Amino acid sequence: MLRAELWLYSSESSIATLLIMSKMGPDQQPTTGTCCAIARLTPACLLPTILGSPPALPFPPSPSLSGQRQPAATIPGLTRSLSPSLFGAKNRSAWPGRTEVCPGPTFNAVAVYPAFLSLSEITMPSILATSIFSAQSGETVAFSRNALFLLLLCLTSGICSGVRSGCFEILNVTLVKRLRENLYTTILFQDISYFDKERVGAFTSRLAADCQRLSRVIGNDLQLISRNTCQGTGAIINLMALSWPLALSALVMCCILSAIFLVYGRYQRQAAKLIQDFTAYANDVAQETLSSIRIVRAYGTEEKEFGRYNQWLESLAFINVRESVASGFWNLIFNTLYRSTQILAVLLVGMSVLRRHVTVEQLTKYVLYCEWLIYATWRVTNSLTSLLQSIGASEQIFQLMNLLPSDQFLAKGVKLQRLVGHIQFANISFHYPSRSMMPVLEHLNFSIEANQVIAIVGLSGSGKSTLLNLLLRLYEPSSGQIYIDGFPLKDLDIRWLRQHIGYVAQESHLFHMDIKSNIQYGCPTNTKQEDIEWAAKKAYAHDFISSLPNGYETLVDDNALSGGQKQRIAIARAILRDPAIMILDEATSALDSESEHYIKEVLYALKDESKTRTIIIIAHKLSTIKAADKIFVMDDGRIIEMGDHEELLLKDGLYAKLNKIQADILT
């Protein structure tokens, strides 16, 4: 039974694919991603889950993807050929591309199930009419036999419907989960530059509301469409058997209904897409405002923020009202045509009865089947409306699923036996992808010896953090090459490299978890408590953590601690990794002088421990970097001076000038 249900589901996926294609222009080809997205959604893909195959983790994406899009699949073969993607990256490596179209040996056996169910239901009106007329003519045996048969059909269809609904519900829940897993994984593995232009609110909207909606429709409406299509076909066959001219008249009505529906459906799709976009914009505004609530409060801009949010709500309401009016018109037309068909049936067949061309029993059967046909048409069009709405609304989900992971996760890079920490920038130039006309770094040439402490100073916006972003490979240089221990950075395994880098960002963010987990973030889960405390002590954080009521178990987030405390936890996090390269981007800017002095001592001491360690510090306060082995002075994307503190003072350039200004401020 379950296999039969799943087969039914898989056949429904083709309907969805056809629907997607139907909204494309004649010269447009369905992208593999679009088809793939549809195929991913088909609960047929869930077969192994339901039948017991272990689900694969959605990441890391397999290198076998190699950034290649899969060849376009044929529609009938989509379900099977593309469905492995739903099981995640592990299975992607074995992605077979085009495969056979036939659902396999179970096809014949399972195909019987929906046909059997529809057949059992569609014979009911006929047996009902026969029972009534056998009772009228006093045929007791025939009446009892028909009544018993009806009871059996009733039970069979009830049980089948119940089992089917239950199975589809379970599949639906699994589908939402898989859909979210896939979408979230796709987003997580995008290039950082992708996040520069996309809005977080839009992502959360897609993950929450859109996934739920899409799966509900696919899990619910597709089964209704297939079931009612079977029943409608059965009704037409029965009508044809009774009287083909009369059957044709009923069919004409259905065609008119379908034509009107096509126009209405097109409108529905457009409206759904707008509704989805406006919801995402509204979410984005809400997310931005609530995450910056302190600034909003301090500047008293609550009403302005409400206005920004309300603007999208009004746009949403406008579209919703128009959609409701259109829906009203559709129901009006449908109901009028539906009733007219019944009246027409009674009139036409009634006249035939009067002329004694058909019997009253045939008239009854005709009216019942006519009713059945129109009802099936109504259910199909209704479900199609809902389905089309969701397809319109899901365009963005399909587009997101179409994205391939960032190249750096696809390439299998080199893992060195040991990271020493020698860094070289060879003729590096860079501009951010979102600002291609604005060079940020120009022809940078320098090298950093392993075990050195390097400081980078310069005016705001001179490109210091950008330089570190390139070293972390958050962005790729526009030209030139970065070498780590003599190997091009892009050839190294990026996950391995990042495991050996400790990074403290300009703004320290804490995750909504306890302090211990925040310090341990990115380290193995079995890291010992003593090690965590050791790192916290080095970062001058142990005392304040211990003074909290729950100590290391205290639940924190971005708002629960002071800026300096957050920075100390972030430094402890970096120290705990025991990195070969330590990167500190203004990591002590929020600390008081005493803590800063202490941490500076600790950082300098780190390089004297057994392991070679390269430390790169960006600092505005020059007092913190006087002891660095080498200081780079940056201006407008270039390194204009280089040397130790004394040498730079002797040069009497920008560094000496900045030093003098800071000394003057202190005196």
Ligand SMILES: Nc1ncnc2c1ncn2[C@@H]1O[C@H](COP(=O)(O)OP(=O)(O)OP(=O)(O)O)[C@@H](O)[C@H]1O
């Ligand atoms: N994600 C980004 N997209 C586009 N431009 C960016 C991005 N990040 C930074 N920039 C631009 O790149 C330039 C260098 O910025 P960067 O953050 O590297 O400067 P910085 O020297 O670290 O400044 P600060 O000392 O103020 O932190 C600036 O003009 C900045 O506006």
